[in-house]
Amino acid sequence: MVRVSERRHAGIGRVLIAVYAVLAIGATGRSFVQIVQRFDEAPLAYTLSAVAAVVYIVATVALAMQRSETARRVALAAVCFELAGVLVVGTLSLVAPELFGHPSVWSWFGIGYLFIPAVLPFLGLWWLRASRERVAA
């Protein structure tokens, strides 16, 4: 476990929240366009796209509200869901492109977003764990 100072820990948290916010905006915009314009092309992929967008919004808000225990739990759930999402959808977009081979945050492990969606959940989990240890200590 990397030990960082209190100040730095809070700072990294802010940066994490900012990156989550940007992804939330990106995913929301994209899924909005997809659903409005061509939902019938790939209902499953585009529904997942919208779900991903909602999860990013939830994660952003929950990370920002760190001080409450409930928010921490919600953040953990959202980040875990994200990790599962990017791994499952990333794999499915390679294995079953006819169903999932449509651009979304999670397709091809987030290639359209510089693979940030694949890296972010790990950072989120590390940060949440580090904050819990801080609270416990």
Added chain:
Amino acid sequence: MIDWLMLAQAIGLAVIGFAVVIVGLLRKPFNDWILGAAALTLLTLIVQAVASIIAPLAGAGPTGDLFEYWVYLISALLIPPAAVMWALVDKKNEWQTLIVGIAILAVAVMAYRMHQIWFVQVA
């Protein structure tokens, strides 16, 4: 719309974004230069928005989807003010510079996508 200008915007914003990220990683507090960088970013987007309204009227519409383009543009317009507002609310925190840098980089990526939608993509 002008092809090279839009590309230059994306590349220029990426350079500015990287510069601000580096300054942010050096833990320099938010200052007028950073504010200026964010303001410049927003200004290029406003110019782009005006051009995007006029160009289709003059018969030079995008090769891609205009609706998708505007979703990108409006999202991009929201990002620099949001980052700056957060920085101003919490001026003591030196991490805010890094956040503004990330915001500018995000706008640069979106500007590149908008360039693609307008000039490259055939819908």
